Every structure is written in structure tokens, then in C-alpha cells.
Amino acid sequence: MSLYNFGKGLILTLFKPVYRMKVHGKENFPKTGAVLLCSNHIDNLDPPIVGACTPRKVHFMAKEELFKIPVLGKILDNVGAFPVKRGLSDREALRKGLKVLKDGEVLGLFPEGTRSKDGKLGKGLAGAGFFALRSDAVVMPCAVIGPYKPFRRVHIYFGKPLNVNEYREKKVSADEMTLVIMNQIGELLEKHR
Template identity: 35%
Template sequence: MWYRLGQWMLRVILRVYHRAEVQGLDRVPRQGPFLLVGNHISYLDPFYIAAQLPQRISFMAKAESFSHPFTQWFLRKVDAFPVRREEADVRAMRSALARLRNDQVVGLFPEGRRREAEPPTELKGGASYLALRAQVPVIPVWIEGTDRALPRKGRWIRPAKVRIYFGEPIQKIPAGKNREDQERIHQMIMSAFRQLAEQKVAE
């Protein structure tokens, strides 16, 4: 109940306060598990993206965010789970795989941390690994404006315009499990981010 209430409140905030534009939401599957991958420019990103989805989503969040009792309680309530970013976190991968195999939706930011609002030039391998192992579609999403709504050192959320673009699902997941197959998915995700960023520029 609290999750759905939070989604509704965030949608109102996005519509009224941020004049949000959301495109491609019809591309998001209504049923079944999938992996959602997005660019990351603000702490607001996972909350604003999750507010758009018809189903609950479990986002990977940096382990440091779980160090404070209140933030840990809050993140657990919204189905987030920790990942240690500076190492190959086997426990986080297993947790994500378990969720996907239980028909849940998992979200992550393959850049590994907040970056500038531009097409990424480097991604970590967790997203391609999970897609290959779980054999689930990958839904790319590009968000912009949240870095102006809540800058890195900002304390208040500003009324900056926010745009969220959902891309075409990556569904042709190779059946193999070798490095070449994982690299193919990796390049598909990178290409999807570039296309969404170019779409944003074209508009």
C-alpha cells in the first residue's frame, strides 16, 4: 500500500512541480520479469523512474546508503538491495538473479555511479551478466533534468523540467553464457543509451 501511495505522490510531483514528459512507457512489459537499466545523474533517478512503472521494481543501491538505520529502513521498504560498487559483488548478483527468476523487476544503473548528463562511454558488466544469466528482456531508460532538480550539493528539490524516455526492449538475448555473448548484450545496452540520448538532443 505504501509503495503505491508513494508512486502516486511522485507522479503528482513530477506532473505539477517538474512539468514532466514521459515517452515510451508503452514499451515497458506489463507482465513478467525484466531488467531495467538507466543513466544516473541524480539521487532522484530511481524514485522518479519507479513512479512510472505499473509494477514494483527492486533497484540496486550503493551499500553505503544502507549504513544509516533510517535510510536502510526506507530502502528496504521500497525493495532496494545493496551492492558494493568497488568490487564484483557476488551477493548482490545472486540477490538480483533470485528476484528476476521470481518474476520480479530489477533496476540498476550500469555506469556504477552518478555521471554527467551525456551518453556514457563506459558501463560496468553487471547488467549484461544478469540479462544473460536470467534470460530476461532489458528495458533501457534515459532520464534528464534531475541533475538540475537536485544538483550534487543541492539541499532542496528545484522545479526543473524532467524528461524520462523508455527505449525499445532488448529481447534478443543470446542463449549462451560465454564472454562473447555477454559482450554482445553490453554493446546493445550502450547503443540503446546512445540512441535515447540522441533522441533527446533531436527534440
């Protein structure tokens, strides 16, 4: 058993009963091919919870500071996460993200770049649009609806995959593509709150 699958099982065992996690739309998730998983970000628990609830292995971009924490950094590295320097154009992180997608795997992003303080969906950063336009990936919008309070239900909604081909053909900008992705996440939040 891989460390990733072990971690996934551990997270589900520990957190599912506490947060009464319920996953919706798992059948929408493509079984094969490159997927750009984009979710809102309401809590530090989002990456492990979303990762554990996703039917395929997710390679998350995570803020560089987390990799400097001795044990956590090693775990993140071993489960396929990779660091990104926030606030900068981090070419190495962009290259790694594109390679994940080129290899037909799942790249996980929280396009807001940071947690929402008020639970409302913030503005997305251009990185999500960049990955969507520069790869052959479909975009999988995801909405996490909390709050993370013991014995209150947390819902994870996977929307319908977004085919980016028409946007690539129209040559939309990364910012415009990010806006489309954020609207998809926003619609999921609106529909299920």
C-alpha cells in the same frame, strides 16, 4: 496500500509539478515477465523518479552505503531495493538480482554505477550484461533527460524492449552485452535530446 505504492504516489505528487515530469514509451514496458530496466544516471533523484514513472514495481540495486543511513535504509529495504558493494564482485547482490528476474519481476540498474558528472552517458559496468545473459529477462532501456531544475521539464523515455536471446545464442560476454545495452540507452538520449 503497500509502502511501495504509497511512496510512488508521494513522489509523483511532490516531484511531478516541480520538474514537470513527462513519461514517454510507457506502452513499450512489458506487462508481465522478467524485465531488466537499465537507465542512464544523471542525479540522485533518478531512482525514485524512474521507479515512480515505471508501470510495474522496480527492485533497484542501490549502493550499500545508503542502507546504513537509519531512516533511508529502512525505507529502501521496505520498497524492495537491495544493497550492492561497489567496486567488488558482490555475489550476494548478484544472487538477489537473479532471483528478482527468476521470479518474473523488474530489476532496476544504472549500469554506469555512478552519476554522470557532465550529463554524458558513461561506460557501463559488466553487471548489466551479466543479468541480461544469465536470466530470461528482456532489457528495457530507459533515458532520463534533465536537468533537474525547478520548473524545467524532466523527460523519462522507455525504449523498445530488447530481446537478449540472439546474444545468449552467440555467447557474447557480459561486457559485450553491456555495450549493446549502453548503445540502446545512448540511442534514446541521442534521439530525444
